[in-house]
Structure formats: C-alpha cells, structure tokens
Amino acid sequence: MKYILSKKLGVLLIVAILIFIVGCTNDGGANPSASVPEVDSKSDTKNDSGSDAKKGGTLIIGMTAAGLPALDTHSTQGQEGYRFVGFQVYDGLTRFDLTQGEREPDVVPALAKSWEAPKDGGVTWTFHLRDDVDFHDGTHFNADAVIFNLERVLNQEFEYYSPQSSAGVSSNAQFIESYEKIDEYTITITTKEPWSIAHVNLAWVFMGSPDAIKKYGNEEYLEHPAGTGPFKFESKIDGQELVLVPNEDYYGEVPKLDKLILKPMPEPSTRVAALLAKEINWAEAPAPDSVARLKSDGYEIITGVYPHIWRAYLNEVSEPIKDVRVRQALNYAIDRESMVNDLIGGLGTPSTQYVYEGHPWFNEDAIDYSYDPDKAKQLLAEAGYPDGFDTRIIIPASGSGHMWPIPMTQFIQQNFADIGVNLKIDVVEWPTFQQLSRADFVDDRDALGYAHGTPTVTMRNFRSTFHSQDSGNRGKYINPKVDELIDQAFASYDDDERNGLIKEASKIVTDEAAILFVVHDLNSRALATNVKGFVQPQSWFIDLNSVTVE
Structure with a gap:
C-alpha cells in the first residue's frame, strides 16, 4: 500500500x-x-559478551x-x-x-x-x-x-x-x-x-x-x-x-x-554543587566562574568546537528593526571578545556569522562585525535613531543549547545601552519560551526578538532561519536571492556544490544582519x-x- x-x-x-x-x-x-x-x-560491532x-x-x-x-x-x-x-x-x-x-x-x-x-x-x-x-x-x-x-x-x-x-x-x-x-x-x-x-x-x-x-x-x-x-x-x-x-x-x-x-x-550553580558533592559525576555547561575550582579539584573540563550558534532572531517587520542599518548597528555594538573571555571564561568563541571561522559555509568576504560602538552609533543616526530606541527581548532561563542566557543577555543589554538602545529583558521558563517563540511577534513585547541557541546547525537549520517560505523563519527575513541559493543547495546531491551555495547565501545574510550574531558554544x-x-x-x-x- x-x-x-x-x-x-x-x-x-x-x-x-x-x-x-x-x-x-x-x-x-x-x-x-x-x-x-x-x-x-x-556486524562485528555487536557486543559478543552478552x-x-x-x-x-x-x-x-x-x-x-x-x-x-x-x-x-x-x-x-x-x-x-x-x-x-x-x-x-x-x-x-x-x-x-x-x-x-x-x-x-x-x-x-x-x-x-x-x-x-x-x-x-x-x-x-x-x-x-x-x-x-x-x-x-x-x-x-x-x-x-x-x-x-x-x-x-x-x-x-x-x-x-x-x-x-x-x-x-x-x-x-x-x-x-x-x-x-x-x-x-x-x-x-x-x-x-x-x-x-x-x-x-x-x-x-x-x-x-x-x-x-x-x-x-x-x-x-x-x-x-x-x-x-x-x-x-x-x-x-x-x-x-x-x-x-x-x-x-x-x-x-x-x-x-x-x-x-x-x-x-537548570541552574549552573546547582549542577556544580551537585558535582562537588558527588551527587552527580557529569555536569553539563558548568558555571564559567566555577571552572578554575573544578580543575583544581581534579575534575576534567571538556570543550570542543562543534556546529552551534547563540543568537537572537530579529523582528524584521517592525520599526526600527526592519532597517538593515539598525540591525548592523546592533551587531557592531556587541563586544564579543570580552563576553567570551571575561564573562564566560573562554567557553565559547565570538560569532559574526551563522557558522564559525573554518567551517565550509564561513564566508571571508562577509562583513566582520568586530566591536565598534562608534560605527554602531553612526548607523543608528543614519537610520534616523540618533538617540537610540527602546526594545525588548525574550530569553529562556535555561535550556537546550542556551549556554548561560541571563548573564549573556545582560552583557548585551549593557553594550546596547552604550549606543543608546534601552533593552528590556523578559526571562521565561523553557516551555513558555518554546510556546512564545513558535508564535508570531506580538505588539512591542517582541520588538527585538528571541535569544536562542541552536546546538545542531545543519542545512535544515540554515533554511529555517533564513528562507522566507520556512515556518521557522521567526524574524520574517526575506531575500529572494537567499531563497534561490537555499533551494539550489537542497536540490544538489554534491557536497561541494551544496556547501558553496550555502556559503554564498551566508555572505548575504551576514551583510544584511539577518539575525543578531553573538557566540558559538564550545560544548x-x-x-x-x-x-x-x-x-x-x-x-x-x-x-x-x-x-x-x-
């Protein structure tokens, strides 16, 4: 049948x-x-010892x-x-x-x-x-x-x-x-x-x-x-x-x-305390400020590069986010190096594109959003917001692939304040966050977007984030050329061709600041x-x- x-x-x-x-x-x-x-x-991978x-x-x-x-x-x-x-x-x-x-x-x-x-x-x-x-x-x-x-x-x-x-x-x-x-x-x-x-x-x-x-x-x-x-x-x-x-x-x-x-x-400090008390013998995403103590006590801290991005969807149907200059300004405003080195203790790497440098999709010709608050202010002024604006963001208290969302978003909040953008942070529990992020943006509550960690970056994730016809495109980003490149990649059965097409699309979505790029986790x-x-x-x-x- x-x-x-x-x-x-x-x-x-x-x-x-x-x-x-x-x-x-x-x-x-x-x-x-x-x-x-x-x-x-x-198969000889079968365990023969029963x-x-x-x-x-x-x-x-x-x-x-x-x-x-x-x-x-x-x-x-x-x-x-x-x-x-x-x-x-x-x-x-x-x-x-x-x-x-x-x-x-x-x-x-x-x-x-x-x-x-x-x-x-x-x-x-x-x-x-x-x-x-x-x-x-x-x-x-x-x-x-x-x-x-x-x-x-x-x-x-x-x-x-x-x-x-x-x-x-x-x-x-x-x-x-x-x-x-x-x-x-x-x-x-x-x-x-x-x-x-x-x-x-x-x-x-x-x-x-x-x-x-x-x-x-x-x-x-x-x-x-x-x-x-x-x-x-x-x-x-x-x-x-x-x-x-x-x-x-x-x-x-x-x-x-x-x-x-x-x-x-869900609380990093709880996981660390349980590990030190020998109630558990494996703690996911330990609190960054606990790493030195854990190492000194003999615990093994394991990290490694893998496909991941912690970013925020941007509501591109709302003012002022729909102006590409505003989105670029927000990306220039983030001091990613300080966040990585001072806040999260080297447990991540700065993200200026959807994938990390060295990945087949990383495009060396794309805009490099290095920390530049002066350029951010200039772009805001050109867009008609010389005094900045007020906005909000929704984040989960914890959850899958989100690293340490509260202190990380508070760090961004301070960066934005330096360029005149007043960011209000709404913290919700993971199930509530999932429900909210599946719905369309509502009024000014979601004027900026949702901070979200994607721990398994694949072509499907890239499509869901940037293709205008994908229901996962929470920010409503639209670019017909990006749609075309993604469609061609999905129709190709050749690895090199697929990677080349997504790499080309990656430059476009980076240059247009389709999302807020923040950091890549180190797992x-x-x-x-x-x-x-x-x-x-x-x-x-x-x-x-x-x-x-x-």
Whole structure:
C-alpha cells in the first residue's frame, strides 16, 4: 500500500511546531547520491559478551534541562532531550557517527543498513532495513514498523496518530510526500521536491514499537517506551530523575554502563554543587566562574568546537528593526571578545556569522562585525535613531543549547545601552519560551526578538532561519536571492556544490544582519575523574556506549 499525504496536511506540517534544531553542518558528509554500502546484519560491532559482560558503573548526569524529557518518539526539553534520551532510547533509519571527534560526524546506517538517493532530479529514496533488530519489548523491527511510525506522525486519519509526536518531528519530516513498503525489509520515501539531506533529517525520526503503542495508547506509551536504541527505560521519578539501562540485545555496541541516570538541573550553580558533592559525576555547561575550582579539584573540563550558534532572531517587520542599518548597528555594538573571555571564561568563541571561522559555509568576504560602538552609533543616526530606541527581548532561563542566557543577555543589554538602545529583558521558563517563540511577534513585547541557541546547525537549520517560505523563519527575513541559493543547495546531491551555495547565501545574510550574531558554544561539560571512555564529538549529540564509571 502507498501512503500519500494530502495537500492540507502538507500545509499543516509546514506550519507545525518548529524544533530548533539540528546535527552536523556538512549534512551527512558522504555524498547522498551514491549508494551507501550495506552493513553486515551480523556486524562485528555487536557486543559478543552478552548480559554477563563488564560492570561499567552508574553515570549520573546533571542536565541543563528544567524537566525530564518525554519518552515518546519525539523528545521534549529541546535538543537536550534528543541528546540524552531520544538518541539513547531510539534509533532512526540513519544516525550520526559520534564515536570520533576529529571531524564533524557523518550520517551512517542505523535501522537502515543501506540506502539509495534519487538520481537526475528524482525524489524517491530507497532504504534497505536491518533484519536483526528487536524493540525493547521483544517485538521485531521491519518495514511495517517503519510505516506505522511514519503514519503516526504524518497521517492525521491514522488510528494512532499523535499530534505531539507529529509536532515534534515536523521540521524533520515536512519534506515527505509519501512512503511505501516494498517488501519485509525495504521501503521507499518520496519527497515533495528534491531534498538532498533526507538521510540527515531521518536521523531524528525515531521508531517506537507498534505493539507497545497499540497496547498502551499514545498517552500511556510514555510510561512504557520501547525503542531499539542502546539504552532502555527502567524507571523515573517525575521532575527528579530518569533511569536508563543498557539494551543487552542492541545490534550495535552494547553500552558498558550498568545504569544511566539523568537529572534536570537548570541552574549552573546547582549542577556544580551537585558535582562537588558527588551527587552527580557529569555536569553539563558548568558555571564559567566555577571552572578554575573544578580543575583544581581534579575534575576534567571538556570543550570542543562543534556546529552551534547563540543568537537572537530579529523582528524584521517592525520599526526600527526592519532597517538593515539598525540591525548592523546592533551587531557592531556587541563586544564579543570580552563576553567570551571575561564573562564566560573562554567557553565559547565570538560569532559574526551563522557558522564559525573554518567551517565550509564561513564566508571571508562577509562583513566582520568586530566591536565598534562608534560605527554602531553612526548607523543608528543614519537610520534616523540618533538617540537610540527602546526594545525588548525574550530569553529562556535555561535550556537546550542556551549556554548561560541571563548573564549573556545582560552583557548585551549593557553594550546596547552604550549606543543608546534601552533593552528590556523578559526571562521565561523553557516551555513558555518554546510556546512564545513558535508564535508570531506580538505588539512591542517582541520588538527585538528571541535569544536562542541552536546546538545542531545543519542545512535544515540554515533554511529555517533564513528562507522566507520556512515556518521557522521567526524574524520574517526575506531575500529572494537567499531563497534561490537555499533551494539550489537542497536540490544538489554534491557536497561541494551544496556547501558553496550555502556559503554564498551566508555572505548575504551576514551583510544584511539577518539575525543578531553573538557566540558559538564550545560544548563544555565537567566530568569526575572516575568517568572514563568518553569521546567528545564535533556535535551537540553524544555517544555514551563506551563510557564507564570506575
């Protein structure tokens, strides 16, 4: 049977909730137009020692999230939910290779052992599935399971359709026009238009056990999740901790840990205190002023470059933000070097473009927004605002990829005051921030925009931020040339050509100050000395399978 989405549903999907998101900047590394080599169904990455294997200890992580991520096939709590729950409990047809840190991760086979991308402007992808995978509830994975999960998020008429899961994956599934089971272990996915990074997007479209979803229903399934990932659900205490244990039947490398415990700790100082008190042995994004103390006490501070930007959307339909000179002035006003060195202790790098210097999309010919308050004042005067103006910004108190949003925004507030711009800061909790940022700007409350961290910069993120027809373009930035370049990149199956097109678009959006560029995160975390085997990837996401706690 072939499943085709209605035009109405397609529209709904496009305007569905945006997950800010997204995994590796070269969108998969390997040329998707080539057939991906098959993975042996009896791959030697399988752990041969079984359940009698090593005792790897208990890893307890203090997350920046304000709550526990949902256990459905879509993750909540932003991309941190995907980092610690989604990619641990579930698999997509593809995944990111997070086992090395020398380069940005490639997209590699997961539940699909190989695939063929369309050729000559085609739109149909073929995926060949593994035949040796079971869900955590013991039921078997096959093509029917894939179709069930796609129906659950794409077909509103489906008995087990989940609006929450649909919204959660909309930005990664909006390109799908139809899907079809060819045989027990083969499916095809047809895109609405040429979409060269479909294999990247599908890493976020997770597969849950159809039997478990049917048995418990969509709501109760959250208490009985059954994916195929390296970890499986054991228990939770609402709002306090989530306990995962290794999936001893995992088709890949079975985790060495005995348990993985996740604790929501949105306050940086709380995470550091818990680490020092040995209540946790891994703290995400430790408070910058605690790093020296942690190092002196023997804790390992891990950092590394990866695709990320902490920036603010700018409301470009409002006065005075719609004037490019005002947007440029705001970018010149930020003393990024001082923010990085003095405020956040070197745990980030200055951002004057969407990507960091050295990235394939970084354009050396674009405007360099070095700190220049005099130039900022000059531009404001030319735009008709010699005395500055009043505006507001909304930020989350904490959350996925946001680093330390309150002190960082207060730093910007002082920079803006120096050029006459009075910035009012509205701080809200992460769930409220998500709801507000999905809506259009309202009155003067959102005159400036939303400060937001994007920890997984991909072509999809670039499109959602700058393409005028993308529902994720919160600032309503419009440039037909940028739209054209992005469309051409999405239609190309050649890595170099795609990167060149996005690099050209990057110069335009930088010169026009389409957003407020601030900093790139360095993915900091503090680990106790007895945490061993972790490899820091060039990604927001992580592989915990090799980690042990002595």
